[in-house]
Amino acid sequence: MNTAKNNRGPGEASSDLVASTSNNNEHKIDNIENDMKRAAARKLIERYFYQLTEGCGNPTCSNKNCASSGELKPMTPNDAAGHALQLFKEDARLCERHPSKIARTQSNKLDNDLIKNTNGTINTVPLSNSVSEDSEQLNKSVKPNHASVPSFLTEQTLYEIIDECEANDSYSPLIRTLGEIFSSIENLSKSFLEESSTASNTPNLESTESFKGLKKEEVRYLEGEKDKDEDSSADSSKNKLLPVDLSSLRRAYAALFKLKATIFENALVNALVTLAGNLQMELPMRREKDSYDDILNVLLIVFEIPSLGSGDFLETALPAICRASQSLPVEVQASLATAWSGRGRGAIRNILENLQQLITLRVIVTPFHRDFCVQDENVVTSATKLMKILYYANMLAGVLESPTLRNIDDMNDSIDESFLMVKLNKAITPQDPLATHLGVHILDCRKPFLPFSDFYNELLSDTVEMDRDFANFKSELGIFSGKFSFMNYPFILTPATKTMGLYFDNRIRMYSERRISILQAVTGQPSNPYLRLKVRRDNIIDDALVELEMISMENPNDLKKQLVVEFEGEQGIDEGGVSKEFFQLVVEEIFNPDYAMFTLQSETQTVWFNPTSFESTAQFTLIGIVLGLAIYNNIILAVNFPMVLYRKLMGRRGSFEDLQDWNPVLYNSLKQMLEYNDPDIDDVFTQTFRISYQDVFGSVIHYDLKERGDKIIVTQENKYEFVDLYADFLLNKSVEKQFKAFYKGFQMVVDESPLEQLFRPEEIELLICxxxxxxxxxxxxxxxxxxxxxxxxxxxxxxxxxxxxxxxxxxxxxxxxxxxxxxxxxxxxxxxxxxxxxxxxxxxxxxxxxxxxxxxxxxxxxxxxxxxxxxxxxxxxxxxxxxx
The missing domain is CATH 3.30.2410.10 (Hect, E3 ligase catalytic domain)
Structure with a gap:
């Protein structure tokens, strides 16, 4: 051994020593970390125990798990200990400003630590002197030494700082702490984390006696460890920060903001401004492979601040944070949206209101003019970009339907070539990268967490000069000039303002067709700069549809010219008014029951395609053209379609929930079937997979939703399948031929329009009706x-x-x-x-x-x-x- 050592060089001996020392240190560190986790777990269980037995001291406490609330029945120590462990597992609420409790000595009234044993029974495990001493040491150590500010904050640490400040009538320690923590990405990102990660400043507890009798799974739960089959993946992500404990964070903020704002507001605002500057410098330096967990935690903590939308926070701190956040990569935006849609959904409304207030304030106080419009105001644009993340979080937090309903590729089966060409020539609507990353689409959202209308900012919408915004929109789509356009963030604009953007797009296309026609005239070709229709009042449908059919067959692009209507034998010159009357008369005739192209739903007074209509598909195509022309020429129609039609026009198949406004009686009866859970469902509803409906002559037609459907009884096991097949037949399959033709005509007119990008189905109904x-x-x-x-x-x-x-x-x-x-x-x-x-x-x-x-x-x-x-x-x- 000695010879070997002598034969080695100094560097080698040193390397062995370092390696040996390093291994020993790592082993010690792992042991210390495990002990720290146990200590933190024990401390929380003790807090729950004393809350259950002694209360928080607040006579108006509303926490049902606190003795001070008056709602708890007296518990024995055994019962309280078992209940405390259960509350710990559930991460139940702890009363605010709960006084710090320490493990009792033998003179205390509690002499035993009670833990469930492996059989689920309650055992009493005496606390050793070493445990008591270590617990006292633990509680002493968590009290911050205000000579040196802590490197991160926890709920309990903040409580204790506030208590000490109030006791000493000096808030300097609190101000220093807020300044140090909230100005640093590193410090703030490690604050208010899940409990298993906040024990890094607690001492080692050698004794683990209090964990005797625990099941293996319970020990792992208390230590925050993963199962053995996850250990390897855990090792590879040791440096990954755990998420913010939002419940703990909100309780901490509630305690902080009970103080007078003048005490800490300036310090917190200044710290947030510094933090924003650090974020602006840090984000561009991050590489793709770098972790953004710290940034995510920082933003979650900042946007939970209750007063972020008022006072100096609104005027100084929030704008700075918004400007810093606009550089977030798409992956981080998606993580933030996911976090807000999950445990953070309770803050969505408050964050949205804060951003709306910020935008409104900036619009009011900024003197905009043609050389400096609202699109140039960085605070407004950065807040809008941040609001987009919240917009998708709002969808994720709501009720989503399967994205497979967006797939309308089955419409391409056995379709005619002209329709396929319309689909191929249609300008592809650019996909939002954030939506793509999240795998969500506006059509997937059946019911958002907050109404979509809450995202409208009316003052901003009235201020936006849509001609300038439209120019930015087209420029950005073309060569990515970097110019900001609110048309790329349509959720914030009111439908009326978006209609102006659509109007500009349509008019420019009309003028383009007019210029092409004039150029054709110069070269000697026939020129017709307008889409001219000459009709007779008493034969308006035949005249209109014949002319439109000829135009759509010869040159569909003529449909994108400005419409000019002339009534035969009348003197009116169409400057818009004649066209309005033309559309009104056409709609009255088309939806006349005598035509039998549409049926009237008596309950809702809406019209729907007649699945047994004898009219040719060309007729439905021409009706689709009429609807498209009305939008294209900015004319409102007196039509009353159910909402499912507009969803289908935007590319989503009808589903069970669409029956609610299509046929409420049928919807309610099917819903009763779904909610019926007794085993005698087949006797109560006596329904098979064969359905019946009537044709135009009143004859009953039977249809099997599945092969030999009349032999298949609807049961508890297949009732959901029945309902889905039933809705699919009524809204999709039975009218597939008619709707396909209607959709083809509609797309002939609006295929190059930003209609789908700007409007939701509800807004398209508003646009048309x-x-x-x-x-x-x-x-x-x-x-x-x-x-x-x-x-x-x-x-x-x-x-x-x-x-x-x-x-x-x-x-x-x-x-x-x-x-x-x-x-x-x-x-x-x-x-x-x-x-x-x-x-x-x-x-x-x-x-x-x-x-x-x-x-x-x-x-x-x-x-x-x-x-x-x-x-x-x-x-x-x-x-x-x-x-x-």
Missing amino acids: GSKNFDFDELENSTEYDGGYTSESQIIKDFWSVVHSFSMEDKQKLLQFTTGSDRVPIGGLSRLKLVIAKNGPDSDRLPTAHTCFNVLLLPEYSSKEKLKDRLIKAINYSKGFGML
Whole structure:
């Protein structure tokens, strides 16, 4: 041995010594870590025990697991010990500001530590003197030495700092601690972690007597260790931080913010600003393989701060954090969204409100102009980017359906070539990287955690100059210029504002088609810069559909030209008003029961495809074109489809939940079947896998959902399969031919539009059908006057008095008379911009209107009674364009 040592060089001997020492140290460290975990577990169990037996001292305590609440029955020490262990496993609530408890000595009333044995019975295990001494040492050590600030915070440590500050009437230790912890990524990321990771500052407890009698699984649970089959993977991630204990964090914040804000607010705000600066420097330096667990923990802790949306936090700290967060990689964004959608879902509303307040504040105080618009305001844009993470968290926290319902590839089976070309030529909607990473889509969300409308910011929507935003949107899609566009974050814009973005996109495409037509004329080719339809009122369907069919067959791109309608034998020039009436008349005819292309659902008064219609698929294609043209030309239609149609138009198959607004009676009966859990379901419902429905002649048609369906009884085991197959048949298979043709026509018009990117199905319904809010006070407030009239003119006062006294039917007729449509546009009647102009002195003439420009020409009638009489006659006999 000596010879061997002498033959080695100094470096080798030194290496052996270092290796040996290192191995010994690692072994000791592992033992120390395990003992620390046991100590922390024991300490928490003791706290639960004293909470159950003695309470927290708060006479108004609401914690049902606290003796001070008055809800607990007196417990024996044995019962309390067993219940304390159960509360520990459940991570139950601990009362705030609970005084620190230490293990009792022999003179204490508790002489035994009670733990379940392997048989599940309660055994008493005496506490040794060494355990008592170590427990006392533990409790002394966790009290911070304020001469040196702790390197991280726990709930208990914060309580003790606050207690000491209050006792000494000096809050310097608290201020120093908040400043040190909340300004450092490293310190804050290690704070408020799950309990098994917060014991790194507790001493080694050599005795493990208190864990005698525990089951093997319970010991592992208390130590925070994984099963043996997971040990190898655990070794490879020793440096991985455990997640934040959000329950503990919220209790700690509640205790902190019970203090006067003036005590610590400035210190915390300044620390957060420093933290944000550190994040901005740190994030760009991280490489792909680097861990971001510390960043994730930091953001989770920061956004739980209760007052983040008020005072200096709102004006200084939150903007800084938002700016720093906009550099987060997609993977970290996804992790943050997942965390907020899980244990952190309770904070979603508060975080959203804070971000909305920040955006609103910045919009109010910033003087925007053409050279500096809202898209250039970094705080607004960074907060919007952060809100997108919350938007997806809100979906994940809600009710999601299977993404397989998004797959509509089966529509491509046996479809005609022209439809396939429409699908292939359709501009691919860019996928959001975050949505792709999370594997979620807006269509998957049946019910979000918070309503989607909570994400609208109306003030921002009214401030955004959509022409500029649309230019940024197209630029960003083209060459990734880096210009910010809210159209890439449509969840924050109201439907009315998004409609303007869609309008710009449609108009630009119309002008592009017009320029192409003009260039063709220069080269001697026939030129037609508009989509012209000439129809007869008494034969409007045949005329319109024949012309549209010819156009769609010869050159489908002509459908993207601006629509111009001419009624044969009438003088009206279409500046928009004639088209409105054209669409209204076409819709009235198409959905007429005599055509039998659609059926009326009596319960909901909605229309649906007739599965037994004799009309050709070409007819349904042309109806789809009409619907697309209405959107493309910014015209509202009086149609009443169920919501499932708009979901299907956006690429999602109908499912059981869609039956709720399609046929509520059927939905409720099927739901009763699903909720029925008794074994006699086959006798109660007597249902097989064969269903029946009627054709247009009232004849009953049978359909087997499965082969030999009439022989298969619906049971508890197959009832969910039955319901899914039933809904799939009603909403998909039975109308597959009709909907496929309808979808083809619709896509011929809107295939290049950002419609799907901007709007959810509910918003598309609003886009097509308009709002249902007939608020004529809004219309009065937004109306302008011309020709000598003002809002103070007596006839104007009389006019509004008469209008407000109208029935809803007459109000709709007035809208039809003045605007060409009886529907309310998205955003309400204030969006109509009605103009009432003077049309001469008192006379017997009826009022007239320029529906293309929403102008009402009103003579200055001599009395209110005469005004009402002439107005009622005008709105009831207003069809035709012979007078204008």
